[in-house]
Amino acid sequence: MSDSEYEYEYEYSDADECSDYPVDDSDDDDMEWDGVNDNPNPSPVILGTIKEAGIRMLPAEDVIPEMKRCLEDATEILGVPAAAVAVLLREYKWSKEILLEKFYSNSDKLEKKLGVYARCNPVPMKKSSKTCKICYDDEFPMIAMPCGHEFCTGCWKEFVDNAISEGPSCIQKTCPEANCSELMSEIEVRVAAPNSLPKFESYQLRSFVESNTLTRWCPGPGCERIACASSTSAMEQANNVAHCDLCDISFCAKCAEEPHSPANCKDLAR
Numbered sequence: 151m152s153d154s155e156y157e158y159e160y161e162y163s164d165a166d167e168c169s170d171y172p173v174d175d176s177d178d179d180d181m182e183w184d185g186v187n188d189n190p191n192p193s194p195v196i197l198g199t200i201k202e203a204g205i206r207m208l209p210a211e212d213v214i215p216e217m218k219r220c221l222e223d224a225t226e227i228l229g230v231p232a233a234a235v236a237v238l239l240r241e242y243k244w245s246k247e248i249l250l251e252k253f254y255s256n257s258d259k260l261e262k263k264l265g266v267y268a269r270c271n272p273v274p275m276k277k278s279s280k281t282c283k284i285c286y287d288d289e290f291p292m293i294a295m296p297c298g299h300e301f302c303t304g305c306w307k308e309f310v311d312n313a314i315s316e317g318p319s320c321i322q323k324t325c326p327e328a329n330c331s332e333l334m335s336e337i338e339v340r341v342a343a344p345n346s347l348p349k350f351e352s353y354q355l356r357s358f359v360e361s362n363t364l365t366r367w368c369p370g371p372g373c374e375r376i377a378c379a380s381s382t383s384a385m386e387q388a389n390n391v392a393h394c395d396l397c398d399i400s401f402c403a404k405c406a407e408e409p410h411s412p413a414n415c416k417d418l419a420r
C-alpha cells in the first residue's frame with residue numbers, strides 16, 4: 151500500500167453532510183481519558199500553528215489542517231500509518247508527548263489494545279480467496295483489511311454504510327470478521343463506500359475536537375465553529391471566554407457554560 155493511501159483527505163464539499171456532528175455531550179463518557187495520571191499536565195496538544203494567545207473561534211475547515219498536521223507529524227516520528235496514528239493519538243487526548251512515551255515502552259501491546267496492530271505491522275497478503283465469507287458469492291472483487299480478512303465489495307459497502315448509520319461510534323468499528331479486533335479506518339471506507347467518506351471524516355473531526363483538551367465545539371445549536379486554545383494555560387486562564395460571531399454567544403472555552411469568571415468550571419458545576 152502506498153503512503154498516499156494513508157493520507158487523510160478532508161473535503162467538505164457539502165455542508166449538509168457534516169451538519170450533524172456538533173454538539174452532543176451525551177456520549178462524552180466514550181471519550182473519557184482512561185489513565186495516564188502520572189502526567190496531569192501533558193504539554194499539549196498540538197495546535198501549534200494557532201499562534202495567537204488566548205482563545206479563537208475557527209471554522210471546521212481551519213481545524214482540519216491542524217488535525218492533519220498532528221497526524222503527519224506523529225506519523226513521521228512513529229513510522230506507522232496515519233490511519234493508526236489517529237487512533238493512537240485519540241487514546242491520549244492528542245498529546246504527542248504521552249503517546250510517544252507509551253508507544254516506545256511497548257508498541258506491540260499498545261497497537262493490539264487499540265486495534266491497529268495489523269495496520270502498523272502489515273503482513274504480506276496471501277493469495278486472495280475468491281469466495282466472500284459473508285455472502286458466499288464469488289463473483290465480486292474482494293477488499294482486505296490489514297489483518298488479512300477479506301470480503302466482497304458489496305458486503306463491505308453494506309458493512310460500512312451500516313456502521314456509519316450507527317453514528318459517531320463508527321470510528322471504533324472493528325473488522326467484519328468475528329473476534330478480530332483490528333479497527334476499520336478511512337482507508338476501507340474510501341475504497342468500499344466512498345459516498346460515506348465525508349460522514350466518516352466528520353465523525354473523526356468530531357472525535358478530534360471532543361477528545362482534544364484544547365478544543366471545544368461552540369454550544370450554539372447546530373453551530374460548527376470550534377473554540378481553539380493556543381495552549382493549556384490559555385484554556386485554564388480566568389478569561390478563557392470564547393465568542394462565536396455566528397451565534398453571538400460567549401461561553402467558557404473549557405466547559406462551554408456561560409462565562410463564569412472568577413469561579414472555576416468545577417465550582418460552577420457544583
Ligand SMILES: [Zn+2]
Pocket residue numbers: 282283284285286287301302303304305306
Ligand atoms: Zn460478500
Ligand SMILES: [Zn+2]
Pocket residue numbers: 295297298299325326327330331332
Ligand atoms: Zn480482521
Ligand SMILES: [Zn+2]
Pocket residue numbers: 368369370373374375394395396397398
Ligand atoms: Zn456558534
Ligand SMILES: [Zn+2]
Pocket residue numbers: 402403404405406407410414415418
Ligand atoms: Zn468553565
